[in-house]
Amino acid sequence: MRFLACALLILLPQIAAASDRVALVIGMSDYRTVVDLDNTANDARDIGDTLTGIGFEVTTVIDAGGAELRDALDAFAFRSETADLALIYFAGHGVEVQGQNFLIPVDADVRSNRDIQRQSISLDMLLAAVDGARVMRVVILDSCRDNPFGDALELASLEETDEMTEDNRGIGSSAGTGLAPPAPDRGTMVAFAAKDGEKALDGTGDNSPFAIALMDAMPRPELEISLMFRQVRxxxxxxxxxxxxxxxxxSLSGTPFYLAGASGSGVGIGAEDRRVAWASLQPDQEERLATLAGQGDTRSMLGLAYIHLNTADPRHDPETAQRLLEEAAAAGSAEAQFELARMLEQGVGATRDVERALALYRRAAEQGFPDALNDLAFFHYQGEHGLSRDVPRALDLFRQAADARHPEAMFNVAALIDDGVIEGRGAEDAARYLYRALRSGNAEVYEILSERPEMFKPDTRRALQRELRRYALYDGAIDGDFGPGTQRGIARAFGDVPS
Known part of the structure; x- marks a missing residue:
């Protein structure tokens, strides 16, 4: 019965503890073994000032060596977990080696591609550092450079030659393929100063063209982030x-986001507020969204659909919303498939069709969409919508949703482990899921662990105390008693109290 009560969390939206934005801004200019760059330090400082001016908590790192940069990324990764938006900006030399992108710190002694791989910071490391942010993750590289030297890159080739110009941020000649196209996870945007395979310019003034465009667009209020980057382009x-x-x-989520804020909405918008959030879009941006939707952009279709699903808006039009969702779902949008499934399951704004709804839920789940995984798990656990009760299938889907960081699924998996339902998992596993659910910013999980921790067994409570201690959030006794010290640790993990 306890799990069924907790399972009601599945129907509730994620609520962030606080709306905040953090940024790590990196500028590499004074290189020791490769040609210096004129404007990268200026770009980083000016971008940092711009972000600070619109409310970001900014850490700026200039001319760092590899060890210092790795430490900065580790600290930023932990801080990002309680932020709505985590953003990293890097200006400096970047190259592609064997399909991977590497960003070069100033102390790298680059004599071969192997040196690049060993001494540089990979794009994957930057993506990992922003990965825990609750709503959106952004990595901006003003370093779209090439590596034209194959597998036998020599130091002499990296020295400044006649082919290097003051307005080109490349290493070596202009030949080569530039950075490789990345494939970030859903909810993460990577912005290159130049398309993959092309090179970026350093500029003839104090800043690169890309940095100038960013500094102009970022402070503009009420400019949705996807449209902002199109303006920069x-x-x-x-x-x-x-x-x-x-x-x-x-692939950004269907949540609208504004770097400089938007009237009528917060910086981070919960899933259930998307209808209202998109409806507050400025008229010129709605027109732009319609143009992009006509060109096949599925996120624009989603945004317009949310506007038409808002019952409090004069543009409320469920039929148009369904048409847009049908089109986006057919184009492969997992979120559109999920939203269309909900309409058809509930019969809200569309003719009820449970069989088709289940098919759409499955299509979205096959793409790893956490909400679809979680809902299907609930249906199988309860035996709803004509499905036979299938606990093993439900547990597998719950685990997939939890591993995709669905907050309610993480809580429910922890509860199932605590109840002994999931074989081969113990209290330490339950505690890790509870800790991650806390870090995700789910207010229901926070409330339960703060006010009703006894619903978990002593072993799980002690394991959670150990997990909090592991991250220096708690230094008291490991006794399973959630007194004031443990409560402070829980609040810090949630983000209510600075760590």
């Missing part, structure tokens, strides 16, 4: 006479 193309075209990669 257009501005850079204009400034460079079409020589440089920035590009973004990734």
């Amino acid at each position: 257009d501005d850079v193309l204009e400034m460079t006479g079409n020589q440089q075209e920035p590009h973004t990669y990734g």
Whole structure:
């Protein structure tokens, strides 16, 4: 019975503890073994000032060696877990080696591709550092460079030559393929100063064209982030006479987000508020969204659908919303498949069709969409919608959703482990899921662990205390008693109290 009560959490939205934005801004200019870059330090400082001016908590790192940069990334990764948005900006030399992108610290002694791999910071490391943010993750590279030296890169090739110009941030000649296209997870955006395979310009003034465009667009209030980066692209193309075209990669969630804030909405918007959040979009941006939707952009289709699903808005039009979701779902959008499934399951704004809804839930789950995994798990556990009760299948789906960081699924898996339902898992596993659910910012999980911790067994409570101690959030006794010290640790893990 306890699990069934907890399972009701599945139907509740995630609520962040606080709406905040953190940024790590990195500028590499004074290189020891490769040609220096003129504007990268300026770019980093100015981007950092711009982000600070719009409310970001900014850490700026200039001309760092590899060890210092890795320490900064580790600290930022922990801080990111209680932020709505985590953003990293890197200006400096970057190269592609064997399909991976590497960013070069100033102390790298680069004589071969192997040196690059061993001494540099990979794009994957930057993505890991922002990965824990609750709503959105952004990595911006003003370092789209190439590695034209194959597997026998020599130091002499990296020295400044006649082919290097003051307005080119590349290493070596202009030949080569630039950075490789990344494939970030859903909810993560990677922005390159130049498309993969192309090179970025350092600029002839104090800043690169890309940095100038970013500094102009970032402070603009009520400019949704996807449209903001499209504006940056257009501005850079204009400034460079079409020589440089920035590009973004990734699949953003259907939550609208505004770097400089938006009237009528917070910085981070819970899933159940998307209808209201998109409905507050400025008219010119709604027109832009419609244009992009007509060009096949599925996130724009989703945004428009959410507007038409808002019952408090005069544009409320369920039929149009369903048409947009149908189109986006057919194009492969997992979120559109999930939202359309909910409409059909509940018969809200559409004719009820449970069989088709289940098929859409499965399609979204096959793409790893956490909400779909979680809902299907609940249906199988309860035996709902004509499905036979299948506990093993439900547990497998719950684990998949939990491992994809679905907050309610993490809580429910912890409860199932605590009840002994999941074989081969113990109190330490339950505690790890509870800790991650706390870090995700789910208010229901926070409330239960703060006010009703006795619903978990003493072994699980002691294991959670050990988990809090592991991250220096608690230094008291490991006794399973959630007194004031443990409560402070729980609040710190949630983000209510600074760590």
